[in-house]
Amino acid sequence: MIEFIHTSTLLHDDVVDESDLRRGRKTANALWGNAASVLVGDFLYSRSFQLMVELDDMRIMRILADTTNTIAEGEVLQLLNIGNADVSEAAYLAVIERKTAVLFAAATELGGILGGLPETQIAALREYGMQLGYAFQIADDLLDYVSDADTLGKNIGDDLAEGKPTLPLIYALQDASDEQRQSLRHAIEHGGLDSLDRIIASIRDSGALERTHARAVAHAAAARESLAALPASPYRDALATLADYSVQRTF
Amino acid sequence: MIEFIHTSTLLHDDVVDESDLRRGRKTANALWGNAASVLVGDFLYSRSFQLMVELDDMRIMRILADTTNTIAEGEVLQLLNIGNADVSEAAYLAVIERKTAVLFAAATELGGILGGLPETQIAALREYGMQLGYAFQIADDLLDYVSDADTLGKNIGDDLAEGKPTLPLIYALQDASDEQRQSLRHAIEHGGLDSLDRIIASIRDSGALERTHARAVAHAAAARESLAALPASPYRDALATLADYSVQRTF
Structure with a gap:
């Protein structure tokens, strides 16, 4: 269910962002156009709800209906923030909580529910997923500035080119010189394609x-800490490793 | 719930069809672009599932999950048929059952379920909705050839321009002269924009x-007949009137 929801949001994201590279391969959108990407996304989305019905559990239904609605809200918020150089760190975090972290949280919470865990452990798993989601998304937004297309499997600087104010840009705006700030604001407001290398260099310098x-690492640490509520097991260790990995990955 | 699902499919349809006119006004897509149309469609879609969860009825959940999945399947099938001059009447009917009639059927079936009717009457209401859906969609596809943009509120000849083989085209291909058939096939396979008036005239002549x-009227009659399973009431009369109206409307 989670994977179908995730894939459908990616199919729709690629239409929204007009991306042509994802996971090192051409996007569905680039290969087959907007129409197929939108409709197959809708198909997977509704297929996920069919799978939920098979579980016959209204609690799970409610979590995933709320989650998908929150994701859509997050995507709309992100769209509204495009080209806005005044987006605050708090506004950025509100977007990534909605568009990313809630789906991680739903995935881990559902594991707890389906495994029949006590409510306190289900809540801990949800918190783990939420913090992992924050860590993952912040690391993802960071990779857009530090990786390269071959390693990352998508184009570097896409966020900047789209005028998407993610955390690296928000911090750079806080710490840059007046002159650099002017050029960063211009890149966000008008798209930064023509001076991409220079702007990325100034973000790195800042x-x-x-x-x-560091912010991603802090969320990964919080994810790890929430696991303390669960009994020790190889599975708990794996979740802890996953939290660390989410901020160490290079792709 | 039905209206939100319907609106979300229209928002996505306008992206898929690149339509710029709907209900006599510019489409969301034309006004705010693909991104907003896709994401707000997703938002309404998931909002509909939240409303379902509030009903706390797994039967309704199942009907609507199956319905939305079938609609997506129908939209994909329709996309695959674009530009194909060999689509049969049966294949066309399979598309409109999925993309349109099942939503009408779900709407009327849900009315019966929520009203606590006996199962035979719920089944009759479902059949009524299904037949009404066929009648509505066939009439809709007909209007694309007989109305005008001011009356219809969307552009005439859009289906032909997109190479979408709907029933008027399928029948025209069966009954046209060899020469006309050649020009119709060409229009479907390559889009008919440059000779739209001439092609529409040849469809009218056929x-x-x-x-x-007549096919739409037959489905409207079948819809009417299925109402015989329900007790007489002003509401039943209204449904019968609606069936007639679905094939008499000019917009």
Whole structure:
């Protein structure tokens, strides 16, 4: 269910972002156009709800209906923020909580529910997923500035080119010189394609990437800590490793 | 719930069809672009599932999950048929059952379920909705050839321009002269924008529009007949009137 919801949001995202590269391959959108991407996304979305009905559990239904609605809200908020150089760190976090972290949280919470865990452990798993989601998305937004297309499997600087104010940009705006700030604001407001290399260099110079990484690491640590409510097991260890990995990955 | 699902499919349809006119006004897509149309469609879709959860009725959940999945399947099938001059009447009916009639059927079936009717009457209401859906969609596809943009509120000849083989075209291909058939096939396979008026005239000459109308009327009659299973009431009369109206409307 989670994977179908995730894939359908990616199919729709690629239409929204007009992306042509995802996971190192051409996007469905680039290969087959907007129409197929939108409709197959709708198909997977509704297929996921059919799978839920088979579970015959209204609690799970409610979590996933709320989750998908929150994701859509997050995507709309993100769209509204495009080209806005005044988006705050709090506004950015509100977007990534909605568009990303809630789906991680739903996935881990559902594991707890389906495994019949006590409510306190289900809540801990949800918190783990939420913090993992924050860590993952912040790391993802960081990779857009530090990786390269071959490693990352999508184009570097896409967020900047689209005028999408993610955390590296928000921190860079806080810490850059007046002159650099002017050029960053211009890139967000008008898209930064023509001076991409210079702008990315100025973001790197500002120390924003280190601050962004530290923020991701803090969320990964919080994810790890929430696991304390669960009994020790190889599975708990795996979840802890996953939290660390989410901020160490290079792709 | 039904209206939200319907609106979300229209928002996505306008992206898929690149339509710029709907109900006599510019489409959301034309006004705010693909991104907003896709995402707000997703929002309404998931909002509909939240409303379902509030009803706390797994039967309704199942009907609507199956319905939305079938609609998506129908939309994909329709997309695959674009530009195909060999689509049969049966294949066309399979598409409109999925993309349109099942939503009408779900709407009327749900009315019966929520009203606590006996199962035979619920089944009759479902059949009424299904037949009404066929009648509505065939009439809708007919209007694309007989109305005008001011009356219809969307552009005439859009289906032909997109190479969408609907029933008027399918019948015209069966009944046209060899020469006309060549030009119709060409229009479907390559889009008919440059000779739209001439092609529409040849479709009108073939008698295909009368055959299409008769087919819509037959489904409207079947819808009416299925109401015999329900007790007489002003509401039943209204449903019968609606069936007649679905094939008499000019917009």
